[in-house]
Amino acid sequence: MTKKVLMKLNRVTRTYVMGEVTVEALKETSLELYEGELMVILGPSGSGKSTLLNIMGGMDLASGGQVYFGQEDLTRAGDKQLTRYRRYELGFVFQFYNLIPDLTARENVELSANLVANPLPVEEVLRDVGLGSRSDHFPSQLSGGEQQRVAIARAAVKNPRLLLCDEPTGALDHQTGRLILALLAKINRERGSTVVIVTHNTPISAMAHRVVRMSSGAVVDISENRFPLPPERIEW
Template sequence: MANPDAQPPGAPVLRIRSLCKTYGSGESAVHALRDISLDVRSGEFVVLLGASGSGKSTLLNILGGLDIPTSGEIEFFEHRLTHATDEELTVYRREHVGFVFQFYNLIPSLTVRENVALVTDIADNPMPVDEALALVALTQRRDHFPSQLSGGEQQRVAIARAIVKRPQLLLCDEPTGALDYATGKMVLEVIANINAGLGTTAIVITHNAAIAGMADRVIRLVDGRIASIETPARRLTPAELSW
C-alpha cells in the first residue's frame, strides 16, 4: 500500500475512472452505478447528494473497499483498489478508512471508551482513545454504556471509533439520518471539525440537500450517474444550515 504521508497536500486521495456496478444479469440486471469518473483531493469535504436508489451507498461502499465494481478503476494514492486481493482490501479498510453509518453499531456491553478502544487493537498508529473522545466532546461520558447515551452521543462515539486509527478517509453514510434536527447539526459540526482540524478527507452521503452547503464540492447522483458537480462559493458552518 502506498504511503499517503509521502503525497503532496491536495493530491488526489481517490481517482475513480469509468466506474460501473451492476447487480444481477439479463433483464433483471440493476445498474447501480454508470460510468462514474471523479477525483477526490486530500483534505476535501465532499457531499454525495441524491435520492434513495441513486447509487450513493453503492459508491461509498466501493470507495471504502466493502464492495467491488463490475468495471472501471479506483486508485487510492496510486494503489489500484480494483485489482486488490481480499487481504489487501482488508488492510486498506483497517489502516486507511473510517466508517460512520446511520446506525451506530456500538457493543452494548462495553463502555464508550471500550467501544472506541476496540479499534486501536488493529490500527498501526492509533491516537490515544481519550484524545479521540475529546475530539467528539465525550470525555465526561467515557465510562457510560450505549444505553445511557442519547442518539447523538452514540453517533459521536461511532465517529470517535472511526477516527481513532487516524484514517485518511472518513466515509459517512447518512450520519444524521436517525437524528433530530438539533442533534444532527451537532454531529455535522463534529465531522466538520475532524475534517478541518485533522485534515481528514471526508465524504458524506445524504439525501438532505441542505447539508450540501457545508461541502467543498457537491456531487449529485441520479440513477447511478453523476448529474452535476458543484463548488459552493463559501462553505457554510453546520450552525448556518437549516432544513
Template structure:
C-alpha cells in the first residue's frame, strides 16, 4: 500500500470546542494518510469525531492544532477565499440528508455545483451514470430518497473533484437502496478513479473498503487494510 501515491496527509490534528467553561476535544492528535484512488471507510459511533474530521478534510472547518496537506499544499493555513476555492475544485460532498435545493430540478442541482468549477464533467453523462437520465428534470420532492441521494452523488462527482467525502450516505435510506448507493460509490471509485472516504457508524460497510479506520472519542483506535474487499452487494446489515 505504501507504494501508492499519497493524496492527503493529516498530521497531529486536534479540534477543541469551548462549551461554556469546559473545553471539549472532538479530535485528539489524529494523523493519517489518504492514498490516491483509495476507498476508505471511517467507522465510529456518534460523538467519535468522525464528522469533525470529515469537515476538516473537506475544508469546511479548521483544526485547532495540526495540519492537513492536500496534493502537497497545506490547506490548514489557507485563507477563507482559498478554502472556498479548495472546496470548489478539489472536494465533492455527499450528505446524509442529500441537501438538495428543493426549488431546483435534479439536473439544475448538479449544474449548480458544476458551473463554478473549472474542470467539470458532462452533467448529463454523470446523471446517466447514476441511473437518473430519465429523471433529471424532476424536483427533489418528486423523487425517492435513493434517487435524491443519487442526485447528490452526481452533484459531487460531476465537479470532478480529487476527493469524494460521504457523510453517512446510507443513513437515511432503507437497506436495499443503501446497497445500491454504495454500489454507485464503488463504481465511481473504480470507473472514475476517484478517492472516496465514507464515514458511517454502520460496521458491515467496512467490508467493502480498501482500508477501514475505526475511531472512538476523537481518536483513531484501529486502522485495518482490507486486501480483499467484498462487493457491496455482498454486505448485509
C-alpha cells in the first residue's frame, strides 16, 4: 500500500550568523513524514535534531530548501500562515512541559482545546493520560511525570495531524519515561496522529516505525523497524 506523505522537506538548510561566525545548524536535509507513522529522530546534542523539529513545527524558518505540509508551502510562510498551521494542524510536547502555572491541569488542556473547532473531549483526554482524578491540581502539585502527561494531553486534545515531541522523557526517570512513551504510541495507534520523537536516547528508537539518525547538522541514516517494540519493553 502506498504511504501518503504528510510533510516533505527538500534540501532544507538552516544557518545562523553570530557576529563574524556562520553556524550551519542544518545542512541540505531531505525527509518525508508519512501519515500515521511514528518516527524517532536520534542524535547527540548539536546534531541538528531540535533545529529540524522547530522547522517542522513552524517555529523556525529554513534558510534554504522547501518545506511542505500536505500541499501547503511553509518555506516562505508569513506569521499568519504559520500561526494557523501551528494552531490547527500541530501539537507540540516540550521536554520541560511549559505548562501555565496558574492554571489547573484541566484548564491547561481546555486552553488548548479552545484553539480548534473540533477538539477531543477534555475529560476524556485527561482520563486517557491517567489524570482524571488529578485534573483540578496545579502544576506545582503534580510530579514531573504527571506534568508531562498534562503536556501530552494539551497537545493531543487538538487531535493534531502532526505531534512533535522534543526529548519528552529527558527530565523523567526510566519507569515514568516508559509510561510517557506508551501514551505517545497510543495516540499514534488510536488517533492516527503522525508522531515524531526527538531524543538522544538510542533504545527509544526500537518503538518507531522509522528511525532517522543525525550528526553534525545532517541526516546520516534512515532505517525502518519491521517489528516496532512496545514501549513497555524498552530498557535504557
